[in-house]
Amino acid sequence: MKKFLMTAVLGMFALAGFSQVKWDARVGMNFSNITKDSEAKALPGFNLGVGMDYGFSENWSLQSGLIISSKGYKYDAEDAHDYSYKARPIYLDIPILAAYKFNISDNTKFVINAGPYLAFGLGGKYKYDEGEDVKIFKDYDKKKGWKRFDLGIQYGIGLELNDRYLINLTGQNGFISPADGGENPKNMTFSIGVGYRF
DSSP, X not given: OHHHHHHHHHHHHHHTTSTTEEXXXXXXXXXXXXXXXXXXXXXXEEEEEEEEEEESSXXXXXXXXXXXXXXXXXXXXXXXXXXXXXXXXXXXXXXXXEEEEEEEETTEEEEEEEEEXXXXXXXXXXXXXXXXXXXXXXXXXXXXXXXXXXXXXXXXXXXXXXXXXXXXXXXXXXXXXXXXXXXXXXXXXXXXXXXXXX
């Protein structure tokens, strides 16, 4: 896993010298949850990182990046015998997206993208209303913790203004259950973000 991450990072830097490559800084807000659990509720979070756009033609490009993203869900107690908590894992996301762009005005492009994403757990905690916090990738479930690796599909739409300012709406659906047991729920995240292209 670490070798793959290093390979991906080095690959992005190797593309940096090509004139077709454009870089951006981005930040946004997440709304995440897990599937197959009707009692879980969406949890707001954040994302920030660096994006890359490698243009193959006027309309088509390959998009990727290194994005730190907080995900998870929350559970609210419904009676005195239950408890409330928030599960907030922090991931490093690496999307690999095919993007199609077309002009909707002289200075504005509409963007549609989709493709797989890889995610590597960096940290995070279970935060209980009562009791101590628990490290989500280490101490939870008798030292087993959540799985650090996730893989899924990412899709989104966006706007490019003056080839400089970016607005994005993005969705992710994970393929790997972060923890064994139960209905094997998966990560699910929707985000809105902005960026600035250098």
